[in-house]
Amino acid sequence: MRIPGRIPYPLLRRAVATDYRDETGEGYDYSIGALAYVSGATRDNPLIVKSVPLEDREFVAADGPLERTLGQWWLQGQASWHAGAGQAYRDAPGAEGQPGSPNAVRYALSFGVDPWTQGELSLLPQARRRQAQTGAPLYVTSDRVGPKPVLIVNDMASITLHVLTDAAADVWAPPVTRTDPAWGQVYMTVPVAGVLWFVTSNGVWRIPLDPFATATAVKVYAWTPPAGIKPRLMFARERLIALGYVGLGANGFQAALYELDQSKEAATELPAPIYKFPTPGMLWVDGCDGPSGFYTVTQSGAKGFIHLWTLTSANPPVIGAPLQMAELPWGEIPTGIDSYLGSMLGITTSNGLRVAEIGSDGALALGPNLVDREYGKVGANAFGYDRFLFAGFTHTNGAAGLLRVDLSMPLVSQQVAYQPAQRYAWAPDLAAYDDTEKPVNGSTIEVSAIAGRLVFSVSGQGVYVQSNRLVPDGTLTSSAVRYGTLEEKRLRFARVTGRGVTGRLEAYLSTGDPPGRLLIGLDLSKDRDSGDIPLYEPAAQAFRVTLVLVREPGSTTLGPVAVSWQLKASPAQPRQVYFVLPLLLYDREIDSQGQEVQRNGAALERLLALRNANRTGEAVRFKVLHHHQEQRYTAMVTVEDLQFVQPDSPRIDSAWGGVVNVTLKTAE
The missing domain is CATH 2.60.120 (Jelly Rolls)
Known part of the structure; x- marks a missing residue:
C-alpha cells in the first residue's frame, strides 16, 4: 500500500506559508470545521462512502402483552x-x-x-323511545308495585305510569296517565312505599302508585313557591324531605328544608322549616342519601356547595343544621348528585362529572372533572346502579344518551393507603335511537333505571328505555x-x-x-x-x-x-451516511493544484482538532471543496473514528506528519 510521504526539501517550487483555513476550494479537497485538508486517497486506501445501518432501539417500557x-x-x-x-x-x-x-x-x-368486559369489545343495546314528548320536558323515576316495575314519567302537567310486565321479552302494559288541573305544574315525583308523592306549584300531593287501581290525588301540604322557583322532594334517612323556599318580599327568598309527615292523608299546613340558609337567593339543585346523613347540592350565584345533614342524638332524632362539605370552583354550576353504596358521590356540573369519596365522618374528597369537553358533554343528573355511575351525556356526534363510570376501576395509583383515587374509568354509553335505527340528537334531562334497564329522557324527544336490540354498528x-x-x-x-x-x-x-x-x-x-x-x-x-x-x-x-x-x-428516520476519508496531515504539503504549502505545527494542529471533535461528539460542518461549484457538498457531521499513520520518522530536514483516516457520520 502506498502512503504519500513527506515532501523532500529543498523542492524546485517555492513553499508558501499557509494557515490551512482557506475554504474557497482553491487547492484543498475538504474542510472539516474551520480547517482545510488535502485528500490522501490512493488505490490501496480509497475514499469510502456508505450508509449507516439502522440501530435496534426499543421504545418505552410497555404495559400490555402486545407491546x-x-x-x-x-x-x-x-x-x-x-x-x-x-x-x-x-x-x-x-x-x-x-x-x-x-x-x-x-x-x-x-x-x-361496550368495553367493560375484560378482553372483549361488543355492541351496546339501543335505547328506544317509550313515551314521546308533546309539551314540556319529561322527567323520569321508577319504583315497583308488587313484583312489577313501574316507570314514572312527569311532563309537568300529568304523571304517566308504565308497567314492565315481561322484562325478558320487553313487554309493557298500556300506560296509565294521572292528571288533574288542580295540581298546577308538577315539578318532581318521589315514590315511597307504594305511595307516589309529588310537589307542584301549589303544594305537596300524594296518590297511590298502583296504576291498576282507581286513585285520586290528595293535597297534603299547601304552599306557593316564589315565582319561577321549583321546590324539590327527596327521601333520605327514612324521611320525606321538602327542599323549599321562604319568601322575603322585596328581598327575594331563602332556601329552606322541611321534614314532611308521611302519615298525612289530608290537607294541612306546611310545618316550620328545620333550617333556612341565611344567604338570600340560594337555590336547591338536588339531594341524595348517604352513610351518616344525607347530602344536598345548592347554588348561589356562580358558586356551588355540597352540605351534609345529620341526625341529632335527641330522642327521637331530628335533622340538625347542615355542614358544608365541599365548594365547587367558581363558575362551575352543579346540576345533580347521587350516592353509590354509601361510599361515593357522583356530582354532575356545568363542566362535567366529578366523583367524591365519602369518609367515615361524612367528609368528602372531591375528585377532578373526569371528562374533557372534546370527548362529549355531560348533562343531566348522576345515577348509581350496579358498580357503575351513569350521567346524561351528549355524544360527539350529537346523539343524546348516557355516560358510564366504572367505580371499581380507579385510574390513579394510590401512593399511600389513605389517599383517595378519585379518578375512575369512564366511557360513552347508551344512545337514543329512532324507529329507523338512527341516533337521536338532543340533551339528556334525567336518568333512572327499571328492572335492570337504563332509562333517560331527552329534551324535545321523549323518554328512552334500554332495549334488547343491538345498535347497527359501533x-x-x-x-x-x-x-x-x-x-x-x-x-x-x-x-x-x-x-x-x-x-x-x-x-x-x-x-x-x-x-x-x-x-x-x-x-x-x-x-x-x-x-x-x-x-x-x-x-x-x-x-x-x-x-x-x-x-x-x-x-x-x-x-x-x-x-x-x-x-x-x-x-422511519433518514438513513445517515459514513464518509471514510484518507487525509494528508503534513506541515509541508502539495495541494491539488500543485502548489506547495508549509507551516510548522500545522499537521499536529489539525490532528488535535479532529481528535477534539471526536472526543466531544459535537457536530461540525463538512465540505467537499470541488473546483466546480455544482459538485460541492456540505453536511453537518460527527467525527466517529480516526486513525493517524506516520509511515516513517521525520528527519531534521523533512516535514512532520502522516495520513489520518477519518470516519465521519452525517448528523442531519
Whole structure:
C-alpha cells in the first residue's frame, strides 16, 4: 500500500506559508470545521462512502402483552379496553409514574360499543323511545308495585305510569296517565312505599302508585313557591324531605328544608322549616342519601356547595343544621348528585362529572372533572346502579344518551393507603335511537333505571328505555400510537382478531382525524383472525386505529366481538451516511493544484482538532471543496473514528506528519 510521504526539501517550487483555513476550494479537497485538508486517497486506501445501518432501539417500557420489540419490529396493540375512554396517547405516563398503569387498556373515544368486559369489545343495546314528548320536558323515576316495575314519567302537567310486565321479552302494559288541573305544574315525583308523592306549584300531593287501581290525588301540604322557583322532594334517612323556599318580599327568598309527615292523608299546613340558609337567593339543585346523613347540592350565584345533614342524638332524632362539605370552583354550576353504596358521590356540573369519596365522618374528597369537553358533554343528573355511575351525556356526534363510570376501576395509583383515587374509568354509553335505527340528537334531562334497564329522557324527544336490540354498528378509536418516540415510523403490518360467528369487524388506520383508511374487513362467520396484513403507509409520528363493529345482517341481537389489534412498525428516520476519508496531515504539503504549502505545527494542529471533535461528539460542518461549484457538498457531521499513520520518522530536514483516516457520520 502506498502512503504519500513527506515532501523532500529543498523542492524546485517555492513553499508558501499557509494557515490551512482557506475554504474557497482553491487547492484543498475538504474542510472539516474551520480547517482545510488535502485528500490522501490512493488505490490501496480509497475514499469510502456508505450508509449507516439502522440501530435496534426499543421504545418505552410497555404495559400490555402486545407491546414490545421483536427483532427489527416495534409492536404495539391492545387486547382489552376495560379502563375506558379519554386517553389521547397510549404512551402517556402512568399514574404517578407507577408500573402497571391502566394505559394499555384505555382508548380515546367510542360510540355504540361496550368495553367493560375484560378482553372483549361488543355492541351496546339501543335505547328506544317509550313515551314521546308533546309539551314540556319529561322527567323520569321508577319504583315497583308488587313484583312489577313501574316507570314514572312527569311532563309537568300529568304523571304517566308504565308497567314492565315481561322484562325478558320487553313487554309493557298500556300506560296509565294521572292528571288533574288542580295540581298546577308538577315539578318532581318521589315514590315511597307504594305511595307516589309529588310537589307542584301549589303544594305537596300524594296518590297511590298502583296504576291498576282507581286513585285520586290528595293535597297534603299547601304552599306557593316564589315565582319561577321549583321546590324539590327527596327521601333520605327514612324521611320525606321538602327542599323549599321562604319568601322575603322585596328581598327575594331563602332556601329552606322541611321534614314532611308521611302519615298525612289530608290537607294541612306546611310545618316550620328545620333550617333556612341565611344567604338570600340560594337555590336547591338536588339531594341524595348517604352513610351518616344525607347530602344536598345548592347554588348561589356562580358558586356551588355540597352540605351534609345529620341526625341529632335527641330522642327521637331530628335533622340538625347542615355542614358544608365541599365548594365547587367558581363558575362551575352543579346540576345533580347521587350516592353509590354509601361510599361515593357522583356530582354532575356545568363542566362535567366529578366523583367524591365519602369518609367515615361524612367528609368528602372531591375528585377532578373526569371528562374533557372534546370527548362529549355531560348533562343531566348522576345515577348509581350496579358498580357503575351513569350521567346524561351528549355524544360527539350529537346523539343524546348516557355516560358510564366504572367505580371499581380507579385510574390513579394510590401512593399511600389513605389517599383517595378519585379518578375512575369512564366511557360513552347508551344512545337514543329512532324507529329507523338512527341516533337521536338532543340533551339528556334525567336518568333512572327499571328492572335492570337504563332509562333517560331527552329534551324535545321523549323518554328512552334500554332495549334488547343491538345498535347497527359501533366504533372505537384507539389512543394515538407513538411507540414512545416522536420520530417518524413506518407501519409494516396490521392484525385484528375477533370472536363469535356473526357480524363484521373492520379496522381503519389514520394519522389525522379518524376513521381514516380501511385496512381490514373481517367476516366472523368465515374468519376470526386477519393474520398480518402488509401496509404501505407514509411515515408518520403517530397512528390511530379505529375498530368498527357491524351487527349481523337480518338480526337485531347478534353482533361481533373484537378481541385485539396489533401494529408492526419500524423506524422511519433518514438513513445517515459514513464518509471514510484518507487525509494528508503534513506541515509541508502539495495541494491539488500543485502548489506547495508549509507551516510548522500545522499537521499536529489539525490532528488535535479532529481528535477534539471526536472526543466531544459535537457536530461540525463538512465540505467537499470541488473546483466546480455544482459538485460541492456540505453536511453537518460527527467525527466517529480516526486513525493517524506516520509511515516513517521525520528527519531534521523533512516535514512532520502522516495520513489520518477519518470516519465521519452525517448528523442531519
